Amino acid sequence: xxxxxxxxxxxxxxxxxxxxxxxxxxxxxxxxxxxxxxxxxxxxxxxxxxxxxxxxxxxxxxxxxxxxxxxxxxxxxxxxxxxxxxxxxxxxxxxxxxxxxxxxxxxxxxxxxxxxxxxxxxxxxxxxxxxxxxxxxxxxxxxxxxxxxxxxxxxxxxxxxxxxxxxxxxxxxxxxxxxxxxxxxxxxxxxxxxxxxxxxxxxxxxxxxxxxxx
Amino acid sequence: xxxxxxxxxxxxxxxxxxxxxxxxxxxxxxxxxxxxxxxxxxxxxxxxxxxxxxxxxxxxxxxxxxxxxxxxxxxxxxxxxxxxxxxxxxxxxxxxxxxxxxxxxxxxxxxxxxxxxxxxxxxxxxxxxxxxxxxxxxxxxxxxxxxxxxxxxxxxxxxxxxxxxxxxxxxxxxxxxxxxxxxxxxxxxxxxxxxxxxxxxxxxxxxxxxxxxxxxxxxxxxxxxxxxxxxxxxxxxxxxxxxxxxxxxxxxxxxxxxxxxxxxxxxxxxxxxxxxx
Numbered sequence: 151x152x153x154x155x156x157x158x159x160x161x162x163x164x165x166x167x168x169x170x171x172x173x174x175x176x177x178x179x180x181x182x183x184x185x186x187x188x189x190x191x192x193x194x195x196x197x198x199x200x201x202x203x204x205x206x207x208x209x210x211x212x213x214x215x216x217x218x219x220x221x222x223x224x225x226x227x228x229x230x231x232x233x234x235x236x237x238x239x240x241x242x243x244x245x246x247x248x249x250x251x252x253x254x255x256x257x258x259x260x261x262x263x264x265x266x267x268x269x270x271x272x273x274x275x276x277x278x279x280x281x282x283x284x285x286x287x288x289x290x291x292x293x294x295x296x297x298x299x300x301x302x303x304x305x306x307x308x309x310x311x312x313x314x315x316x317x318x319x320x321x322x323x324x325x326x327x328x329x330x331x332x333x334x335x336x337x338x339x340x341x342x343x344x345x346x347x348x349x350x351x352x353x354x355x356x357x358x359x360x361x362x363x364x
Numbered sequence: 365x366x367x368x369x370x371x372x373x374x375x376x377x378x379x380x381x382x383x384x385x386x387x388x389x390x391x392x393x394x395x396x397x398x399x400x401x402x403x404x405x406x407x408x409x410x411x412x413x414x415x416x417x418x419x420x421x422x423x424x425x426x427x428x429x430x431x432x433x434x435x436x437x438x439x440x441x442x443x444x445x446x447x448x449x450x451x452x453x454x455x456x457x458x459x460x461x462x463x464x465x466x467x468x469x470x471x472x473x474x475x476x477x478x479x480x481x482x483x484x485x486x487x488x489x490x491x492x493x494x495x496x497x498x499x500x501x502x503x504x505x506x507x508x509x510x511x512x513x514x515x516x517x518x519x520x521x522x523x524x525x526x527x528x529x530x531x532x533x534x535x536x537x538x539x540x541x542x543x544x545x546x547x548x549x550x551x552x553x554x555x556x557x558x559x560x561x562x563x564x565x566x567x568x569x570x571x572x573x574x575x576x577x578x579x580x581x582x583x584x585x586x587x588x589x590x591x592x593x594x595x596x597x598x599x600x601x602x603x604x605x606x607x608x609x610x611x612x613x614x615x616x617x618x619x620x621x622x623x624x625x626x627x628x629x630x631x632x633x634x635x636x637x638x639x640x641x
Binding site for chain 1: 378379380454455480483511514515538540542543544584590593595598600601
């Protein structure tokens, strides 16, 4: 068991459930859709192993069937936004037959307008946030552009948490199982409060001291 | 953090209409450089502009013919391959940038270097190889409506940007409006561009709070798109070719200018600096 494995085990114990992180991402796309009065909003996660984008959370049109769907990372505008790290806002896109076909293959419907922004965390590119079909009547403004950037930052933070939790869990699953004890201890300690937590900490410190002596 | 702070004081990466008056600047020079001197009568003739992007649809009504198009990739031996590109534009974005440059500088010589299309993995090295090729070709203007966040590439990009600067190859690069460090727009040897809310393609502002140095039209722009069509779009990606086009105009009339001088001319002719611009 390496120190990294142990850290991952502790992280797995305290980071919370997969469902909790997925709910966080879902709330980001739900709020993005509501704020922009949009038809749909999605978060795509980059799977670097397969070089694909994966629908990780969807609000509105397609929310019942798209999560988990994959497509090549160079495909369509989401792919372009990912690779260039540049946000993009397009309107009147229905005149572009190739775009429409690609999009329909991915989502089952063709939007009239699209905002897409890369999800960046430090020097890593984690995925893309898209907001589809905001009201046509309103001209896009810098204030909306800034708002989109803020949402993207929030989505990137949420996605980073989700990825950290998944990494930690995969260490536990792939390991011999020794780390699971540490994860359980960390999880148990997280849920204690007040005197019980203080007593738990004293016990663990005593254990660490005893084990360290040997 | 500096980016966020700067943004609170002044919209350094964008310029809302109500903030225009706030960055009104005066520059007293003994003899005034104005827009008439800078590009009056110029059509960008003889200036070679390279669009480093998703490819360009040659023959698009708003683009016209390209003088050359290449695609950059990596061979199995790990060496970059530069080959003639017959696929056109994979996304529409490069065509959009080319159309904006063409509208401003109708007689410039347009080239395309496609650095996108092979997925996310490897996109950084392809961008680097494409830029190296463009600098070696000595294009007077290179439009880069893209960036990378990889630190290991930043060092190499920096060297290339400096090399371009001294070879009189002007790199015009899109800034980010998000709180992240990305490159090459942050380098002082490139011309970095953000968006303002105006509708005049020749309206551009000098930003007294760098790293973003210029703000050009980037919102609700009618742009060339795939299949000979047009769409409306917003983003710093489209502000950038506005400045690239204006650079082509200036260099068409004053091919002797170094990049430092070109940047000074841009400053002196900016809407918030030049009287009556």
